[in-house]
Amino acid sequence: MKLEKLFSVKDKTVLITGGSRGIGEMIAEGFIANGSKVYITSRKGSDVRETAERLRERYGGFCKAFSSDISNVNGIEGLYAEFNKNEDHLDVLINNAGAVWGEPLESFSEVGWDKVMDLNVKTIFFMIQKFLPMLKKNAKQDSKTRVINIGSIDGINTPYYENYSYSVAKAAVHKLTKVLSARLISDNIICNAIAPGPFPSKMLGSAVEHDYSIISKKNPSSRVGRPEDIAGLAIFLASKASEYTIGEVVSCDGGLVASAGHDLTND
Numbered sequence: 001m002k003l004e005k006l007f008s009v010k011d012k013t014v015l016i017t018g019g020s021r022g023i024g025e026m027i028a029e030g031f032i033a034n035g036s037k038v039y040i041t042s043r044k045g046s047d048v049r050e051t052a053e054r055l056r057e058r059y060g061g062f063c064k065a066f067s068s069d070i071s072n073v074n075g076i077e078g079l080y081a082e083f084n085k086n087e088d089h090l091d092v093l094i095n096n097a098g099a100v101w102g103e104p105l106e107s108f109s110e111v112g113w114d115k116v117m118d119l120n121v122k123t124i125f126f127m128i129q130k131f132l133p134m135l136k137k138n139a140k141q142d143s144k145t146r147v148i149n150i151g152s153i154d155g156i157n158t159p160y161y162e163n164y165s166y167s168v169a170k171a172a173v174h175k176l177t178k179v180l181s182a183r184l185i186s187d188n189i190i191c192n193a194i195a196p197g198p199f200p201s202k203m204l205g206s207a208v209e210h211d212y213s214i215i216s217k218k219n220p221s222s223r224v225g226r227p228e229d230i231a232g233l234a235i236f237l238a239s240k241a242s243e244y245t246i247g248e249v250v251s252c253d254g255g256l257v258a259s260a261g262h263d264l265t266n267d
């Protein structure tokens with residue numbers, strides 16, 4: 001099969017949660033640039049609409065914004081109702097919206113557990129449950145629809161920062177991906193996860209005061225992630241090329257997981 005067909009995401013209907021900025025926007029950009037029909041979501045309507053407009057202007061394709069707080073089932077139902085007014089099927093669901101909470105062990109609060117576990121884990125489960133009929137609609141034995149969950153290398157390695165609920169939640173995302181992939185494949189839906197390493201974003205930026213130099217130095221690839229790194233992997237996981245890859249957690253981290261335990265500081 002020719003490359004263009006093997007990796008094509010053209011005309012696919014794609015829903016990306018947390019698509020207003022950061023990793024979600026990077027992934028959205030990759031799909032729009034390659035001819036997908038992309039829907040992005042976040043809580044803040046003005047932000048997500050601005051992003052959709054920016055991406056449309058840049059690539060001339062289709063990008064529509066929805067605003068909803070999806071950390072609870074009500075918000076997920078609201079998002080579904082909006083999506084349902086526009087589409088009767090979904091080819092690729094990308095569960096990207098996430099939150100982090102950092103606090104020392106001594107003072108780590110209950111809200112820091114609830115907020116992170118709700119959005120990062122519970123939401124993914126209920127998003128898949130709610131959108132299941134849409135994902136099943138066009139799913140066929142030789143053309144499977146996709147779910148891509150965004151985990152983290154913090155769910156694999158012990159993190160640098162005191163973000164207890166976050167790393168545990170991300171490990172849960174990886175496990176949930178495996179568990180659900182075993183069930184979803186019977187409906188011709190493929191579920192995989194991406195475990196990103198450091199990518200410039202509001203979330204990571206707030207932890208490092210938007211100075212990525214130390215993180216870059218500690219990375220085996222001597223840099224943080226770029227939009228094409230994460231978009232390329234997401235496109236692979238949404239395309240024909242990955243049709244026999246199921247329930248995997250694929251790191252996208254410049255080699256951090258592979259080199260865990262090695263001293264990379266060199267200072």
Ligand SMILES: NC(=O)c1ccc[n+]([C@@H]2O[C@H](COP(=O)([O-])OP(=O)(O)OC[C@H]3O[C@@H](n4cnc5c(N)ncnc54)[C@H](OP(=O)(O)O)[C@@H]3O)[C@@H](O)[C@H]2O)c1
Pocket residue numbers: 017018019020021022023024041042043044045047068069070071096097098099119150151152153195196197198199200201202203204
């Ligand atoms: N950046 C990294 O280095 C890194 C590394 C590993 C994993 N990740 C993971 O990648 C994903 C994206 O992270 P990011 O770094 O791009 O974060 P980010 O810049 O903070 O973006 C988070 C996105 O999620 C949306 N969001 C947050 N809470 C929401 C809610 N309750 N309902 C709906 N949308 C919500 C945000 O928009 P609103 O605030 O308007 O809602 C925004 O669009 C997360 O799952 C994160 O854990 C990131």
